[in-house]
Amino acid sequence: MEPQWVPTEADIAGARITDFAEFVAKRTGESVPDYPSLWQWSVDNLASFWGALWDYFDLGERSGDVLYSTEMPGTKWFPAVQLNYVDQIARHARTDRPAILGVDEDGSIDEISWAELIGTTVAFADALRGLGVGPGDRVAGYLPNIPQTVIAFLATASLGAVWSACGQDYSAQAALDRLGQLAPKVLVTADGYRFGGKLHDKTADIEALRAGLPSLVATVLVSRMGGSLPDVIAWDSLQPVEHATEIPTVPVDFEHPLWVLYSSGTTGKPKGIVHGHGGVLLEHLKSVGLQSDIGRDDTFLWYTSPSWMMWNFQVAGLLTGATIVTYDGSPSAPTPDALWAIAARVGATVVGTSPGYVLACIKAGVVPRRDHDLTALRLIGITGSSLPSSSSLWLRDNVGEHIPVASISGGTDVVSAFIGGVRTVPVWPGELSAPYLGVALDAWDETGHPVRGEVGELVITKPMPSMPVSFWDDPDGSRYHDAYFDMFPGVWRHGDWITINDHGSITVHGRSDSTLNRHGIRMGSADIYQAVEALPEVAEALVLGVELPEGRYWMPLFIVPAPGVELTDEVKQRINSAIRAEVSPRHVPDEIISAPGIPHTRTGKKLEVPLKKLFQGADLSRVVAPTAVDDPSLLDWYAQHRPPS
Known part of the structure; x- marks a missing residue:
């Protein structure tokens, strides 16, 4: 099989990961002339790699060790460091590009400037503080993928409070099964969402959800369709703080909870997966900034929902200074190629979607390169399930042969990817190009021995900083241990079947457990x-x-x-x-x-x-x-x- 895309010398020279490799070589004296050698160095020298990443992205002064033991679970990262995820947002403020483009299925676009993002985040943080929200308190979101969702998260995190959200396609009971575990102090919600040409009124579900959350002291309502509810704070009553250039933050420990995401709940209520400020910050700068090569000149659109970790992944575009695009609607409405039409309209440089959507486009006879101006597009991201070679080749032929397809695979568990595309590595149809930096990935048989060229369990043999801090309400860590470390003690077993191919790429065959993974949303x-x-x-x-x-x-x-x-x-x-x-x-x-x-x-x-x-x-x-x-x-x-x- 031949690669469908091969990087040019210009691609390699201009890639940020090449700049990082040169940074590493100067810093350590190591010879890392290509991606495989850089990856090998990163997993052989975890502390040096993550310390170099910290310094490369200029995250500030740090003291103490990077890594205290590599034992899993229980690894401690940057134990002497205090920080806040939100510290990295305001530093990218600018006037020549928006921070967020909020696109609605009806065609409207809400452009949020960096000044408005910062000012509204400060205003909402002040409102939360006035409601008694502080470090460790929980703020829950029951929201569509709109700019207000991003702002509510940033405001929550700036206070050291813990964010958790569900999209509004979840019923009240499904949302309560998740958010109800956290006893949130504040609920942020919207009166409805748009999908498939229809407005979905969620006021009844919001009332049911509030009735099931006796811990609430307030509800903040974003009005999108003129609905109203009693005893709510209107989002529109928040006045952005004018001329704010910084977002005041509460410094927290590296592992202080940032957000709680949820497992699919295969055998009961969904498990709340807790991630820390520092681990997410480092992992997302690596995955978005280096692996995906997203920076200040990019417009980043990934079709997602707040129920899915890809929402959190897309928000990380702000950490690199990119413009992110939130979209409330169907990717196939009013026409099957709607997502490509949006990409053209906003000038997206990076577009992410799912194999299911690509297959729907194929069946509908869509030809995006013919019908839409996609000249700005330079990367297609794919996740949610395995992308077959035929669909990968369709993207080449119908979107652009010069555009690499970065198929990624990871999970809510690490709120990132283990494997994916790299600007300096070829793309093979139906395969994922390489393991990500710092990810000690392997394929093992059931006896715990590595296998090559045949199907094995995806395992991670060394820790990553974005592995969960804990599961919610798991005081002795037993559920966390059983979820990942029961099959191979001390080694993370993820639950995917993979094959490591002879040219270094990886084929993902799907889940080895019973999770439902429909349209990229696990349930x-x-x-x-x-x-x-x-x-x-x-x-x-x-x-x-x-x-x-x-x-x-x-x-x-x-x-x-x-x-x-x-x-x-x-x-x-x-x-x-x-x-x-x-x-x-x-x-x-x-x-x-x-x-x-x-x-x-x-x-x-x-x-x-x-x-x-x-x-x-x-x-x-x-x-x-x-x-x-x-x-x-x-x-x-x-x-x-x-x-x-």
Whole structure:
């Protein structure tokens, strides 16, 4: 296989990662003439690498050690340092470019200058302080992807308070399952969002959410469609502090909580994943500034939602001085190529999307380079699932052969990527170019031995500063340990299947667990079951997210009807409506199939992972032992069902 894109000498010379390599060579005397040698140095010398990154981005004075032990979990980074993530925002203020472009599906654009960003952040921080919010308190967001969401986060973080958010495509109950764990002091929300040509009024859900959050002292409401609620503070009542050039911040420890993101909740309520100020700051400067080569001349658009870690990743564009683009709407409305139209309109230099959207464009016959002015575009980012080679080549042929495709893979767990594109490394169709700097990535078999050229578990053998500080409400760290370090003690096992190829690239084959990963948004099966199994027509349900060849994704829902009930079209419609209303419209299944029963382990756990492997082509005898199943006769029934071709 030949690369679909190869960097030119000009690409290599102008890449910021080349400048960083020269910085390292002068600082250490190490010979790092290319990316593989720089990567090897970074994982062999963790403390030197992260210390060099700190100094390269001029993050200020630091004292003490960079790294105290490399034992996982429990690594301590920069133990003597105090800082605040928000310190790095105001330093990029300028008048020649906006900080944020807030794009709405209706075509309107809200341009937020750096002065307005800083002034409104200071004003909202003052308002939060007046409500009694201080270090360690929680502020929750139930918001669409709009500029106010970014400002609310920055204001919260500046105080040393902890931010956590859900997009409004989540139902009140799904949001409460997440945000309710934190006992937030303030809720920031909007009266609705726009998607697919429709306005979605969320006032009823907001009232339900507030009723379930007795810890609240105030609700701040962004009015986007003229809605109103009692006892709220109107966002529009905030007056930006004029002529503010700095955002006052509370210095906090390196590991002080910045935000809480959530796991998919496969086996229960979603786990709250806590990340620290310092770890996120360093990891995002590396991933956005070096690996993605995003800087002060860039306009950074990634189609995302506040429910997804890519929202946090895109906000990091502000750390490099880039203009970021928030978008509230569907990437396919009013036409299938809507995201490309937005990219052209704002002059995006970096556009991020998902394999699912690319596949939808292919099916719709979209030709972005013909229909839109994408001359500013210089990088396409892809994540959410594996990008097949055919889709990667389609991007080359229909968007631009001179534009590298940076397919990345990581997760909410580290709020970043382990693997992705590099401006100085070729792109191979369907493959991820290289492991990121400082990421000691390997592929291991089930016995813990490295494998090459064959499928193995993605493991990280040395710590990263953005690994979680903790899980929320996990005082002894047992849930954190069990999530990543149970299979290989002292080594992070991520739950992805990968192959490390002979030319150094990586192929990602999908999740090795049962997480539903629909349209790049991960959701746990527990959320689906909560909605579906509450229906009187349903006795039990089983949902699977199955990655298939050529980027296809099949999400079947198997239903055991209640006694005397037939799975008619009317019943299916009620099931879909329940999922759409109570969980997320993005996680409505592809098929609803009547099943004679749901197989479980002897301890009562549904056989999600074994059946997923079965539908991906594995032999039944190799994915599950009949003796471990409560009703082995059901296995043959499932084995007769195959995904659509």
